Structure formats: structure tokens, C-alpha cells
Amino acid sequence: MAPERTTQRTGAAPGPGGRLLSVLRRRESPVLGALVIVLFVASFFAENFATDRNISFLFLSIAAIALMALPMTLIIVTGEIDLSVASTLALTSATMGVLWEMGLPIQTAVVICLAVGVLLGAFNGVLVTLCGLPSLAVTIGTMALYRGLAYVLLGDRAVASYPREWVSGARDPFLGLEGLPWIAVVIAVLAVLFGVLLHATAFGRSLFDIGNNDVAARFTGVSVLWTKFGLFVASGLVASAAGVFWTLQYGTSRADTAMGLELQVVAAVLLGGVSIFGGVGTIVGVLGGVLLLGAIRNSLQLFGLTSEVLQVITGLILIASVVAPNVVAKAKERRRRRAVEKAPVTVAPAPVSTT
């Protein structure tokens, strides 16, 4: 056989304009752009939007979602999902109510609640990894199970006798800065930690590998099962922390609390450019998604729209966020194919020059 040379077209180096273009092309760019527009429009047209009081309210309304979205991002990047987070939150809250009524000091109750979260997450993890079940099915199951257990603990009752200073403390501003509840700072710190973990560590890289091709990840020495197990535990822990905060924030424990919140968490994550098929996503995008959903709901409320209309609009945004990347990808693919057909394939002159 005559020796045949591999042909390779050399890609164009990104120039200054190219760099801006590549930033704009990133998956999370649309959501960040939309967030800026919404914030701008809302503060311009809704007169109460850009007030300390409202901003603080906005942060508190998205706190639980933002917390749970962080581990959810990691889980979805690996191609799995955890739909039991809101039920975990509710079961934690119910546990806290029961413990408080039993007369335990609140600090002890909080520690026990976090341990419960770890257990609930570990149960999900065992079913997904050891039993090899799909996480979608597993966490739909535990979503019902954990919610059911919350009802077992509290029934239709509500526990609302939490100490005043703890309840109001949950809403305290950070260092007296009105409009900036301390939980927002906690979320920001956690987001940085999760961002570094996902984007700048060996562990984070392996999550993307698992989501894209778990077989290749396994061949490279990544323990896929342990990684997934750890993520579900982390999700349970964070969901229970969100449950503790939620309980104190509203001063009540109820079994039906945060009903359907898991869908808002997943929605925010997908809106932020994380692929439901795994392997793609950024923490920045997810924060953008959480803030965008919260800001839209908040500003529409200020405009006096009813909750039914809010529901409809949220749904439409979600569909758009899932459809848009697909449409863009298809368009890109079509353009790429046309370019390949046109471009003459040339033999690359030399390997690569060092710079």
C-alpha cells in the first residue's frame, strides 16, 4: 500500500476579536446576558426593585435553590440527577421540628439534621452505584419516600415554636449591610469553592470525563462509582443544610414544605447551560440561571402578576433554555459541514511551532 499521509487543517488562532467571539459563544453567555437585561429592565421599570428591602428579599427567596443547585450541577455534569433534594429538605425540616419539640438544644438538632442529610444522600448513592440503578428512577422513588417520611414525622402539624432570635437571625444582614443577607455571602463562598472544585481540580476534570464517557474515565483510573456516591452524599448534606436554613428562615417545619422545589433547582441548573446529558456546564452559568429565575419571578411579582402567570412564564423560559442550545448546535453543525465541504483539505506543513 502506498504510504498515505494524514491530512489536517490547521485551525485559525484566536485573535482579539476571536476571543470576544469565543466568550459570546459559550453556553452560559445567553443566560448571563439575559440576567443583565432583566436586572436592568426591572430596576428601570419596577420602582421597588432596586431597593435594599427587595434585593434582600430576592436573595432569601432563592437561597435554598442556589444552595442545592451547586451539588446538583456536579451531579448533572456526571450525567446523573438528584430529584430528591426538596424532599430531603422537607424531611430534614420535619426532623428538626420533632427534635426541637423533644427539647433538644437547637445546635444539637442542627448537627443531627445534617447527619440525616448525609444518610439520605448515601441511600441514593448506594442505589445508584452498588445496585446500578438509573438515578432518575432512584431519586423519583426517594423523592416520594423522603416526603412520605416527613409526613410520618409531622403529619399535618406544623412546628412553629422556634426561638425568635434564631428565626430573625436567619435573615440578618451581613456586617449590617442592608440588602445583603449573610446567607448570600455563604452561598457566594460555597459557589467559589464548588467552582474551583469543578473547574480547577483533577476531581472536577474527572466529573466531565464521567459525564462524557464513563468507560474512558474508568480506563484512566477514575473510580466512577465512588465519585458518584460522594456526589449524592454531598447533595444530601447540602439539601439538609438548606432544610435547616429554610426552617429557621420561615420559622416553621411542615411536611409539605418546599413541594416541587427540586424542579426549580434542576430548571435553574439547565437554564445555566448545564447539559442534561452530562459532560457540559459551569458554576457561573448555574448561578446566572438561579439569579435569572429569581429575578424574573421577583420583578413580575412587583408588576403585580399572579402566581399562575408566573408559573406559565417560568415554564416557557425553561423550555426555551432547553431548546435553544439544541437549535444553536444544529445550526453550528450545518455551518461546519458546509465549511468542511468547501474547504480544500491540505497537508499540514509541520507539527506545531513552539511559542
Next chain:
Amino acid sequence: MAQQAAQAPPLALVDVTKSFGSVKALRGLSLELRAGEIHALVGENGAGKSTLVKTIAGVHRPDTGQVLVDGRAAEFHAPADSQRAGVAVIYQEPTLFPDLSVAENIYVGRQPCTRFGTIDRAHMRRRTREAFARLGVEIDPDRPARGLSIADQQLIEIAKAITREARVLIMDEPTAALSGVEAERLFKVARSLRDSGAALLFISHRFDEVFSLCDRITVVRDGAFVSCDPTADLDVDTVVRRMVGRDVSDLFPKTETTPGDTLLEVEGLTRAGAFSDVSFTVRAGEIVALAGLVGAGRSEVVRAVFGVDRYDSGTVRAHGEPLAPGRVKAAMDAGMALVPEDRRQQGLVMEASIQRNATSTRRRALSRFGWLASRAERDSARHWGERLRLKFGALGDTVGTLSGGNQQKVVLAKWLSTEPRVLFVDEPTRGIDVGTKSEVHRLLSELAGEGLAIVMVSSELPEVLGMADRVLVMHEGRVTAELDRSEATEESVMYAATGQRTQEAA
């Protein structure tokens, strides 16, 4: 059907070529299938047999050359065209719908209808029974396909062909997964089909079957036609020689090395259904080839040693220390590396960039206080890209944009950068162009010269003979021969690989 024997052959290929990228799979191949005849097609792995089958089945379209049906040129754009021309293909492992009944599987996509437009189950059942009666087998048409043996599934595919009134039957290694009794039953069916005037093409690595069943034998090599003779004029030796015969000595830049310490010892490694009692040792500076046919269990052994798969019994020792089973990380820490068989599924994350793939084995080593900077990845990837003369646009491009040969170089970079002492390479040159192929060979030779112990799984005999210091030949999960470089010839390896009694090597 009988009168067709005198007419033009029901199916013929004339001077067919087919390339995939830069790899030429078929190079001017011709083949004539006559009515009332069983025709054998033999050749090494990668000789183009599968491509040929897929061309006949209408999966691939030939680049040049013609497919003739009854002497007239036909164009198969899709498998449906081929089926309409009366061609049926029985694959090694049929793909039936497990939850449909046997009869429904046979009539899938062409269910007969009653007057009212509903599916005529009675008709389906009756015709299925008739087909089974013709084949002389007893399978209940109403049972679900789930749980049927592979042999029975093949018979269902044949029954499907009969109900379609196929005149040409292609069997692609049908006996590979069958027991002796099942194979005999299949041959009986094949003979009766032949006697009723069908043309059959039988592909097999088992010479005893080929010689007892077939009327004529076509040998192919490197995608080209070698010979076609009546079985009576041939013997096993001639066929083997024609399958492998070529000049290979100068293609492989083998450097002589003196082997050093024993780095890897495998003893009595067994996994039920995959391989049993496999033992071998590899010393520093040595290239040991695992030869054999596809499915002989070679990749499975290598994967088990490296810890990707578990094994039932046996031990693996690296540098004399026992290695924990089933843990890739442990194998990597012991200085092992595996360049796997399927680079797209196992070797690379196709969606990720070149630099992320090339550094995926060393992320912790490249991190500082846990922080993994893109710059560290880029520098490492660039270093290894240069060393292996990788051709690419930008290190941030997805690895899927590279050619097959360059993708393989990324896999090599990924593992060589871990500075292994024991390197497993599984089909290191499969599907890559000739230029890169010899680069890879030169690289492996150099690495052995530097004292690496290399275990190479390869289905290409010339590669095995050209590169290896020792050859272990596997057949159906067992090591059937261990040959020194001087003893290893195409014939001796081929005999052991096909499970023939070892004869005096030439």
C-alpha cells in the same frame, strides 16, 4: 430455482473497492456466488471480510466496481435494496427484538394484513411453522425471542430469509458462538438450502468447517482477491499460506534488546466465560505479543491484568509485588499503562479537548496544592504532542477533530506521560494509516529499547511477527502456544490461533 444454476450467478461482485478515510478496506475485490453452491470466504482479521459482507448487505456502497444481481448491475443504497434483490445476511450475533414473539420477529416490518387492516397473526404463525419445518427445527412461533440461544436466533434469521424467499444467504462467522452440536445442525440447514438451489457465502476461521461444508474457497488478503478454487483442489496449508503470505521483514524496525528483570508475572488468571488459566511473564525491554483471532480473549486478559475488569482467580505481580485486582489506580501506581483496543470508547473522551485527554492520567501530578491550571495541562500536552509528532490545529480543539492515527497518538501521549514500566497496547495500529502505523511501531521498539516491558495485543500477523520477542497465541480463552521470535511464523501462529494441532513449523 434449479434452472437458475445454468444462468448468470444470482450475486456477483466485480472489482469492488471501498475506502474509509485513508484506509483502503477493499481493493478491487471480485466474487461470484453460484446457485446451489456453498462458497467459503477466508482471510485474516482486517482482510476486508466484514466490509465485503456489509457491501453485499447494502450497508456500505462501493467506491468503484459493481454488484451484479443475476448478471445485471444493481445499486444497493440501503439494506432494503439488498433484501429486495433476494440477499439475506446472518450475522454472528443476530439482533432480534427480545419482547416480540418468534413469528413477529420473522415478519417484523412486513407484517401481513387481514382484510380489516389488522395484522394477520394466523398467517404469520402458519408461514413461520412452514419455514421451521423446512429447516427441520422445533421452535414455538409464539414464544418470545428473549432467552433463545444464539444458535436458535440464527435459525430464526434463516427462517426469516426463507419466508422472504432469499436466494443468496451470507453467513458471517455464524459458528463462532455455537457449540459443536449446534454448528452441525446449522450445517445441515445450510446443505439443505444449497440443495434447494440457494447460493450461500460462509465466512469462518475454522478450517475444518470450511473444508467439510464448502464447495469453493475464496481467499482474501488486505482487501484484495488472492485465489478462488474448488475445495477439492486445496489443503489447509495452502490456504493458510495464501491468507498470510507477504513480505513483512523490512516494515518493522525491530531493535534487538537484551531483556532485563521480570516486571510482570501473571499466573493462572481465569475469568469464567472469557479466559482460563492464563500465565505469562514479561521482562524489561521485551515485547510480548498476544496473538489470536478476534474473540479469543486477549483483550479481556489485558483488561483484567490492568484492573479494568475483575477476574475470578489467579494472581498478577508487578515487580514481584502482588497487585490488587480490579483497581486501575493500583495498576497505574505500579507503573502500568494500557492503550486500549477501542480508542473512541475506551481510550479517549471524544468531546474533550486534546490537552485534557493527553493529561487525563496525570492530573494530580500536574496540580499544585490541588489547583490544576490549564497552563500546566497545555505545557504537558504540547511537550508530548511534539515528541510524538502529533498533527493538530490547537490543543483546545476536541480530540474528535483529529484523524484516527493522531487520536491514537493522543492516547499514547496520555499513557507514556505517566512514564510506565509496563505498557499494554491493544491493537495499537487498528484503523490508522500506514505512515502513522510505522511511526507507532518505531516508537514501541524504541520504548522497549529503553527498558519498557511491552505487552501487545494484535490481530495483524505481520505486526506480531515483526515486533514481538515472544508470541503467546490464544484460542478460545486459553494460551495454546508460546513461541520464541525464531519459532514464530505465520503458519505456526495461525495453526495455534485456529485451534489446530500444532504441526511442524516450516
